Amino acid sequence: AMKPGGQYEGLLECKEEGLIDHIVFSSHQPGSEIKHILEDGKMEGVLLGINILNFPYRWDGVMAAYQRGFGVVAMNPLFGGAIPTHEKELSFLASEGETPTEAALRFLISCPQISVVLNGFTTRKHIDMACRVADEALPFTDADLEKIRKKIGDNMNLACTGCGYCDNCPQNIPVPSYMQLYNEKQIFNSSDKEMKEKSYLWGITESNGARANECIECGQCEEACTQHLPIIERLKEIASWENK
Structure with missing residues (x-):
């Protein structure tokens, strides 16, 4: 530019x-x-x-x-x-x-x-x-x-601002929704069980896109992220909640 x-x-x-x-x-x-x-x-x-x-x-x-x-x-x-x-x-x-x-x-x-x-x-x-x-x-x-x-505390410095530029995942993972879900983990320090139960609040259901563990680490979302957040690592952490 x-x-x-x-x-x-x-x-x-x-x-x-x-x-x-x-x-x-x-x-x-x-x-x-x-x-x-x-x-x-x-x-x-x-x-x-x-x-x-x-x-x-x-x-x-x-x-x-x-x-x-x-x-x-x-x-x-x-x-x-x-x-x-x-x-x-x-x-x-x-x-x-x-x-x-x-x-x-x-x-x-x-x-x-x-x-x-x-x-x-x-x-x-x-x-x-x-x-x-x-x-x-x-x-x-x-x-x-x-x-x-x-x-x-300090966690809010790394919270997703919700711009949505990470959308359109080639695996159809609802990345923006997952990042908003991850924000809640940072804000409220919720347990893994609580986080799994909160997924529906952000429209994350079995019929609405792929799960976090289906990430192929292509990096498209991280390249689009204006905050340079470690989205792939966060998806891995979220996948661990979903698998419990």
Whole structure:
């Protein structure tokens, strides 16, 4: 994209012609890598996967953009649905009188460093809730954030952001669903038995694609992964749960 005659030069031409105002990029990388890209001086904003569970590992990138006056667009604010799905386990995120889902939205909406929060909705109720949170959003205190940091530990740095680029496995293995399942192992430290029982929550059934142990280690999914996650090794671990 950055080579002579590549996409970046095309974007520069579009900017000169007034077709676009800014050149920005999307990233699922850690904050340090996002910061490095911004320091190069070619980009003017960023769309990144950030939420209340992984913010310690993205914050350097957020601040690098904010300090330059660039826009920061937050995607995946509810961690691919994991937060509303596991509100009981994630109750530590919320203040009195709010749900973990509301807390997750409040965290991003109240951050002055975040320009826009992209959130998906399926019902009018979801829209009303998000609007209410936006109207009432109070920022988290430093003490609140430190408590959350201690709870989430280091595993969230290596959690899949759910971009889905690893889909279309030649063996028909539902890799994105398996990676979301693996996230739960990291977040909740569940037993192998619990993980096996949770498979259906992510649409992983006997009739829906191949099993994890049918991976042929072709590497297609890892080549597509924007986070460079060890997907093959994770599938092997998941296969060990399924075989018990």
